Amino acid sequence: MRHSLLVRLVASTVLIAVCSIVATAWLAARSTSGEIRHQQGQTLASDARINDALLGYAASHPRWDGVEDTVRDLARRNDRRIALATEGGTRIADSATGRPPLPARASAVVDPLAVDVSLVPGAATDRIDARAVGPFRLPDSERVRLRKEVDAQAACGLRRGLRPGTVVVGPGGRPYIRDDGQSARTTGADPQRPRVGTLTGPSTCAVDPSGMPRASRTPGPTATEKRALKQLAALVTTCMHRRVDVGLDETGKPTAPASAAECLAGARRTQLKPYVAPAALLYIGSPEDRTPRIDPYGIAGVTAVILGLAVAISVLVATRLVRPVRAVTAAARRMRAGDGSARVRVRAKGEVGELGAAFNEMSEHLDRMERQRKAMVSDVSHELRTPLANILGWLEAAQDGVAELDPALTASLVEEATLLRHIVDDLQQITLADAGRLRLHPEPVDAVDLVKQIATVHRAAAAAAGLTLTTEVRGSLPLDADPARLRQAVGNLISNAIRYTPAGGRVTLRAYADGGDVLIEVADTGPGIAPEHLPYVFDRFWRAEKSRSRQTGGSGLGLAIVRHLAEAHGGSATVRSEPGRGATFVLRLTGRTETA
Known part of the structure; x- marks a missing residue:
């Protein structure tokens, strides 16, 4: 998550906002705290002086009569509103004109026989004012x-x-x-x-x-x-x-x-x-509101620092984001110019790193597809050229009277023409599969019966190659499939196994259930497939042996057709192999659930 582009953008925004808030709060607190402390100190000192003066009056007078002048003088000298009231709420004296309502809460109790120690810290332990004699x-x-x-x-x-x-x-x-x-x-x-x-x-x-x-x-x-x-x-x-x-x-x-x-x-x-005068409630009004002194130069300086920090963070984040995007753009232009090896060096993580990795995968795939396209054109040309050259050569020889068009030559020409048709049919199926137009005619099929039929058809070819073809099936394996296409796919796998298995070897055809799926396996005892070749086995025109002789390999379209047929049935085609221990090709198809 910490490498996510979204997380970084949000974190950057939050960082800028937090810096702004903290700086603003710090500036406001710094500008006003001194003034507030000063005012609080003055207020406490003023309250203590007022309370002490009234305590002195109460200690030396048996009643509050005549305290009005003292209250007004204290209010004038301390710039405060001062009011005295009895504990029952009766107003004794008030420095404010018009007799406005008293504050909701009294500031202190003026009682020389019970001094408020919060306003007179040095009061005697018995809390009796020393002036009360x-x-x-x-x-x-x-x-x-x-x-x-x-x-x-x-x-x-x-x-x-x-x-x-x-x-x-x-x-x-x-x-x-x-x-x-x-x-x-x-x-x-x-x-x-x-x-x-x-x-x-x-x-x-x-x-x-x-x-x-x-x-x-x-x-x-x-x-x-x-x-x-x-x-x-x-x-x-x-x-x-x-x-x-x-x-x-x-x-x-x-x-x-x-x-x-x-x-x-x-x-x-x-x-x-x-x-002494009886206890009285002392009300002291708040001082006049004073506007805290704010330093405009300090505000400007902090604002400039915040702006510089925001710009620096934004530039840093933007630069880190733009650099890989520019690299992808440059690589894409190289690809457009024909450089199939264009790649992006991926260093970042998160979405930007995924973008670079996806571009590299796309570039590698396009480069591989281009190489396969060129190889396919070359292979198709070669596969078609050989039978066509044979047919044309024998026909020209017969036309020139060099060769006699006897039944044996005619059979050879028919075999070459059949091979041509087979290659053309394979190419057509590949083209239909690529276009998504490969038609199937599914129907209820028992995989066990189908496997036995296919084994019977190919057993003679296996015997001719000196191989043993066996089947391992039991029970019933119902599925919905096109029987002709399925026979074609399994037949291609068996033909491929017979072609690459040395004489004396064994080809085994199995069918069994795996959960709700039906698996059809074709295993051989041939030389196996190297690990680096396994990802390309089902690619069209791919051969482990680069020789183009039909004695060592077919057209290179059989396994590609197998994969397309399996995928058209909603299944898959896979292979597992170890060099020297043969190969096993697996078709996984969705089984059919039988209902009563």
């Missing part, structure tokens, strides 16, 4: 006092050569010192982190016995923080069913032992709920 928010007076203490600690450390830090204010207003390059911790309790009110050094700016400066005391909880801690501790104790120590870390975030982490998170949500 509720009752821990310090008044201005306490903020000023704590700030003075922290500033004094930072100045003391700087005078004593401690590593300098930065004073940072936590979400609730509590200031603390953060080491440069370190971020404040806002997660749960850390046993290694100082808690508010824990002594880590003397209260004054002093040094230890080795001369190194000592850390100062972390400012203790304010009155506001104490009240909030008392309330929170009560909630945690109720959850744990035992008293739990609840404190603050240096940023002002409540802490508790790790075993009470879940109860602390639940207690904080209960405590903070009145101070």
Whole structure:
């Protein structure tokens, strides 16, 4: 199949189409993927900023009243449509004019007590926004006092050569010192982190016995923080069913032992709920459609490459197809000019190879037929010339008085004339067979009786040649055939066997059934036929011995007539032989099925 012309043409077309599709898809993906990734990155960053801003608003306001201005400002700065709605579907705020329908799906839930970690990857483990401080928010007076203490600690450390830090204010207003390059911790309790009110050094700016400066005391909880801690501790104790120590870390975030982490998170949500806005659905509209940037020069280049590839493949396939066709054309013209040896060198396979092989077979057949035609003309001329020369010579001799036209000479002349008529009759039968006009008169015939009759007729000729003619038949072998033509065919085979079998040999005539066919065989014990001669045995005027003497062969038409007669009956004529072991000629005829 891979050498088939159809398969190659289809494969070439598919290859070109696939290359075009792949190139087009690759170009489109390459032209738009960068823009899409850029837009997706901008969209995610924008969504995170919007969500963070609204979370900050919700963490610092107990209601959503007044969020409209914030929503519009965020929409303007991010070039997006932003809408907020309650979980029941009531619209809280919308940056779009005309109040169009909300998108079918919310982008996120804005809830400072349950932060969406997909938009806030660094959220605390309890998912409570750090800006939600509720009752821990310090008044201005306490903020000023704590700030003075922290500033004094930072100045003391700087005078004593401690590593300098930065004073940072936590979400609730509590200031603390953060080491440069370190971020404040806002997660749960850390046993290694100082808690508010824990002594880590003397209260004054002093040094230890080795001369190194000592850390100062972390400012203790304010009155506001104490009240909030008392309330929170009560909630945690109720959850744990035992008293739990609840404190603050240096940023002002409540802490508790790790075993009470879940109860602390639940207690904080209960405590903070009145101070933060309720959860709301956030809708963020798609950004404006932007036409991806496409490189026209890239498209032109890829198109040129595809065109060049298509042309190259087409030229290659066409060249491989045209080359053998041109070779066949050239050989055909040589044949027309009279060169019978014109052949095509077959290299390709598939339909093109079959075309070359068929042309070579046709050329060889025509060359053989031409040689046979010339040989036939020569043979016919020779076969007719010999008896005609004999007849003419004896008649001229009798006319001149040289020979006496006695009964013996007359019989010889009659024999020569009979031979002429036989040759003419054979040629006529060959001509009728070639033209498809060989007439048969089929009738029910028993092959066994027919074989016995033919053996009886030729037994005398076999005895005269010193041969034994036997038959091997049994039963009944009915068939529909022309008995005269069939006798002629079998008689030709027997005559041929008698002619080529040396004296003392044997000729056997057999008839038997083979399935639904009747086989008639004529076997001899002659010299046999060489393998290279077997394909030409049934050709007209063919002789293994090229001598034209009638003592070594007949006219060369007998076996050709046998084949035509067998084919006219719908059968076949074949031969099998080995040199030195005789030859067996087989007529295969279709038997007749007898009905009751």
